[in-house]
Amino acid sequence: MPRHHNINGNIVPFTAEEEAQRDAEEQAWNxxxxxRAMADLRQRRNTLLSASDxxxxxxxxxxxxxxxxxxxxxxITNGLTTIEDVNATVFPTKP
Amino acid sequence: MSIVKLNNQAVKNATSFGxxxxxxxxxxxxxxxxxxxxxxxFVDGSDGVVLDDTYKEYVFTFNNIHPSASGDGNKFQFNFxxxxxxxxxxxxxxxxxxxxxxxxxxxxxxxxxxxGDLAQSTNFQVITEGLNNDNDHGASGTMSLFNPSSTTFVxxxxxxxxxxxxxNINYRYMTAGYGNTTSSIDAVRFQISSGNIDAGDICLYGxx
Numbered sequence: 001m002p003r004h005h006n007i008n009g010n011i012v013p014f015t016a017e018e019e020a021q022r023d024a025e026e027q028a029w030n031x032x033x034x035x036r037a038m039a040d041l042r043q044r045r046n047t048l049l050s051a052s053d054x055x056x057x058x059x060x061x062x063x064x065x066x067x068x069x070x071x072x073x074x075x076i077t078n079g080l081t082t083i084e085d086v087n088a089t090v091f092p093t094k095p
Numbered sequence: 096m097s098i099v100k101l102n103n104q105a106v107k108n109a110t111s112f113g114x115x116x117x118x119x120x121x122x123x124x125x126x127x128x129x130x131x132x133x134x135x136x137f138v139d140g141s142d143g144v145v146l147d148d149t150y151k152e153y154v155f156t157f158n159n160i161h162p163s164a165s166g167d168g169n170k171f172q173f174n175f176x177x178x179x180x181x182x183x184x185x186x187x188x189x190x191x192x193x194x195x196x197x198x199x200x201x202x203x204x205x206x207x208x209x210x211g212d213l214a215q216s217t218n219f220q221v222i223t224e225g226l227n228n229d230n231d232h233g234a235s236g237t238m239s240l241f242n243p244s245s246t247t248f249v250x251x252x253x254x255x256x257x258x259x260x261x262x263n264i265n266y267r268y269m270t271a272g273y274g275n276t277t278s279s280i281d282a283v284r285f286q287i288s289s290g291n292i293d294a295g296d297i298c299l300y301g302x303x
Contacts, residue, residue: 003291004131004132004133004135005132005133005136006127006128006129006132006134006135006136007132007136007180008127008136008137008138008140008141008142008143008144009125009127009142010142011132014133022133025289026289026290029288029289030289036210039210040210043206043208043209043210044195044204044206046208047204047205048204080201087153087261087262088262090201091201091202093201094206
């Protein structure tokens with residue numbers, strides 16, 4: 001079905017040029033899906049790592065549980081090959 | 096239940112509050128309803144749409160914006176036009192913050208989202224991300240646009256939405272920024288990064 005704009009409530013079909021441009025944009029978007037999902041996962045992982053950085057300061061004793069938690073965060077991207085893998089990722093529970 | 100009154104008038108009809116007169120108003124301008132629409136655009140000057148110096152502030156409300164496409168999560172986004180909707184390519188610098196909470200309570204978080212900001216870019220600005228076409232996914236929220244008709248100052252905006260993304264994560268997504276132009280903004284376009292806006296509506300209000 002051809003795409004359309006809704007401009008002030010009026011339906012305006014895409015031109016052939018707009019259809020081709022949109023197809024190309026969507027193809028490029030879909031091609032980058034896995035990379036975007038991984039980037040998002042890493043950013044959220046890094047936020048959690050940052051939130052526990054102070055446990056690893058030199059004047060603190062890092063517990064085994066906290067060390068395991070932080071290592072699990074670092075390893076969370078291992079073995080992920082599909083979008084479904086990324087979406088199914090469960091972050092470890094902070095001790 | 097008794098009617099609350101100000102100056103001996105029902106609150107909805109009050110025109111002053113003590114010594115304050117001209118209470119102001121939020122005026123409904125236009126509602127666009129998506130129906131498998133690739134874009135929704137508000138263009139000043141026709142079909143009852145006003146986006147000029149009539150108001151110093153405009154508010155868009157997003158009601159259950161739902162994408163047609165499945166996938167890793169689509170972005171609901173917008174861009175400005177300064178030529179009546181011929182081109183949507185205004186240069187923008189923006190920020191993006193997101194807060195999330197899993198439906199199963201397994202994780203919460205807050206971060207600055209580098210994937211959602213722009214630095215002097217003409218690309219579409221993300222309003223929220225991670226939209227999927229499940230029926231329990233989608234987004235609602237608002238965008239304020241300040242003084243779009245100014246020919247002296249840049250055009251500030253703020254967006255805030257609640258959405259649900261794959262993995263059943265509630266997102267509160269907030270952006271702010273400015274269209275770095277001293278030309279009048281006279282049109283705004285909304286779209287999904289991939290596929291159509293399957294359903295939902297966007298309303299435009301003027302703030303006086």
